[in-house]
Amino acid sequence: MKAVSFELSLPRLAAARIAGFFSPAGFVAPFGPTRLLDLPDPRPRRDDWVVVRPAVTGVCGSDIKEIFLDADLDNPLRALISFPHVLGHEVAATVIEAGPAVRRVRVGDRVAVSPWLPCEVRGLPLCRYCEQGDFSLCDNFTVGDIAPGMHAGNCRDVPGAYAELMAAHESMCFPIPDGVSDEQAALADPFSVALHAIRKAPPRPGETVLVYGCGPLGLVTIHALARLYPGARILAVDLHEYLRPFALAMGAHDYLAGKGAELIERVAEATSARVRKVRLALPWVTGGVDRVYDTVGIAATLETAVRLVKPLGTVLLVGVGTPRRYEWTPIFFREVSVIGSNAYGAEPFEGERQHGFTYYLSLCAAGRVDPTPMITLRLPPLRASATRVVAPEPSSRPAPADRRMAVIDRNKRLVGLVALSDLATRTRRREQVGEIVEGISQPSQP
Ligand SMILES: [Zn+2]
Ligand SMILES: [Zn+2]
Structure with missing residues (x-):
């Protein structure tokens, strides 16, 4: 599968810092830590896991901070992260494979995926915080046969949703009610x-x-x-x-x-x-x-x-x-x-007492909330650019489909990643690329 991966390597971090000084696109250059890679398809880790195909993935502020290397080394949360990892944790998806012990969802179900990786997901007896439903305060984010990680998107063993496929424990899956769109569901997080x-x-x-x-x-x-x-x-x-x-x-x-x-x-x-x-x-x-x-x-x-x-x-x-x-x-x-x-x-x-996702999805189904008018930018699915046939270049440079470019809003914040091939289908002239990115970067009116 194609996936956007973040690798913690000092040469890559240094290269991205230097390139990023000149242009925000430098942070997602091929020599940097954030790259579009071909990775093995994920499998259910145990009998009670599923594989899902992300339909819509949100770009979280924490993804933006990571891609733009905006963090200090003394942050204690580093103990709860493992590298390299596939980014992305705000996701609406469809179940395409279910292990034999899965009861909560079926193949074909649309689900909002809670990315957190607490005791139940790790196959451990529940700690006192998981017992009381405080999954984000779990004692065991570094324990068990899954690498350290708070949630999918910062764990080496559970790739996130900036990918064509994603594996998840069934407890992470919340069925999306009829009448609730994938975009609404992706905003559950x-x-x-x-x-x-x-x-x-x-x-x-x-x-x-x-x-x-x-x-x-x-x-x-x-x-x-x-x-x-x-x-x-x-x-x-x-x-x-x-x-x-x-x-x-x-x-x-x-x-x-x-x-x-x-x-x-x-x-x-x-x-x-x-x-x-x-x-x-x-x-x-x-x-x-x-x-x-x-x-x-x-x-x-x-x-x-x-x-x-x-x-x-x-x-x-x-x-x-x-x-x-x-x-x-x-x-x-x-x-x-x-x-x-x-x-x-x-x-x-x-x-x-209910999970935040369950409550939010019920509010959407009842028409009591709908935050989707705040969405400013809709990017093409990752797989659309990944499967596009691109003629190999004579040089050793990566094929255009593997070049990702940051889309920046007026506040210099990253609002998305676009493959250069997405733009190349619209223009062959390099100088127009900047104008196109400028155009799709304008926040739309709600
Ligand atoms: Zn987030
Ligand atoms: Zn726990």
């Missing part, structure tokens, strides 16, 4: 992340909440808040004006673009709070918002968030930014709770 975070500190009726960041995670958080907590007022914040229509379409009541002191003043105005100015430092507010859902999770957003939240308020840390120093005095002075939130599991929703 980010939506469940948002549901889990909101449930840790849900807004009470009449409260004002702020969603920091309007990337995919921010937009699904806005959507979940708007549809499930209609009594709350939702302020959405990001740097760029062009995200306004997306935030409003997902259900935000107001959108504020900006950062730092300017943003703090805007939020103060929107919440009738008073600004406390401080010489040579960021201002803070008296009053402000009741809760902040920080889907960016970098020093700048945390520093701003703890200045905008009311005394005794809550900041939910959902985004996975690279840590840096920030000024956190308001946390103790105003007794702010900063709560971490990681992924999802089985938890009470509307009085019934």
